[in-house]
Amino acid sequence: MLTNLTPQPADKILQLMQKFREDPRTDKIDLGVGIYKDASGNTPVMRAIKEAEKRLWEVETTKKYTALAGDPAYGDAMVDLVLGDAVPRDRVAAAATPGGTGAIRQGVELIKMANPDATIWLSNPTWPNHPSIIKYVGMKMAEYRYFDDATRGVDFDGMMADLAGVKAGDVVLLHGCCHNPTGANLNMAQWAEVVDSLQKTGAVPFIDIAYQGFGDGLEDDAAAVRLVASSLPETIIAASCSKNFGIYRERTGILMTVSQEAGNKPLAQSTLAFLNRQNFSFPPDHGARLVTMILQDKVLRDDWMEELENVRLGMLALRTQLAGELQRLSGSDRFGFLAQHRGMFSRLGATPEQVERLRAEHGIYMIGDSRMNIAGLNEATIPVLAKAIIDTGI
């Protein structure tokens, strides 16, 4: 039987990481993998996480199962973090999942159970795992225009034209903030137009929010999700704690649904629990518990917010410095978009050949579509990257 298996496409990002590790050059620069790194290239455990782990070790007396949807306190804390008081809590169902990826997977399965004929619309481009999961689950998908290659901003007219053609009952997958892979985001006036469009077509928004706190701050980054959830009858939300709590390997995420009425919530809640049961039974608890402890304790929460804010401001400073350096070298403002983009990524807008030259000639690694991880830079490597970009004719 096992000989019947056929090879699956290799993950391009993981392949690139491997190439980077094998590169003997000491001055190589990794802008590929999507994890936060500080100026020395480390991905530290956040202070509040360390402290919560210490406390947890002292107070935890059992490792017995939690609940199928995870500890309800985690659900409450995360609904509060993502949605604030944008929608009445009695309309929101929530279930802990293994990471944001788990939430997306469960979300796609939920959509399949509710409307197997739905088409799921994805931004072009999007995080490659979106289409990969949707295809694997067996749902139809389509793309809406998103990135404008000329301005490196959002092709908003194209996006609106495509969203106008979405059918009632279809699903539109939107990045809540810090779009991956482009870094280009909608402003709030544009989000309001997206809401109008969804209202007109009767499509259901599915929001993936994996970088809350990495863009314009914890509250500002949640503003779009809150606007959508409070304006439309139904919303599905997949959130990840991997980045903003720095707990990638703990696999901490959550799937939330906002039902039209409180009366519909129990069905949504029991379906989320059912889906967890089928796929992995009880969700991982360690990361979720740390997140809950931090969000519930004022001192831990303040410390976490301060550290996260420093991470965010550090990435913004790198963006400003890189845009400034490129302006100096090119004598033009054509790289100003780098300072406008938000989150960990920016799509530079280089061709695959130019990306390959950056790797071969300069030891600079970015994804083939020219997505770079801004957090992979520091003050010393920015001038090196800027010069390489100009030398490569980008």
Ligand code: PMP
């Ligand atoms: N959505 C997007 C857009 C992402 O970039 C990521 C992480 N790369 C995720 C979801 C999920 O992350 P995780 O499963 O590690 O929580």
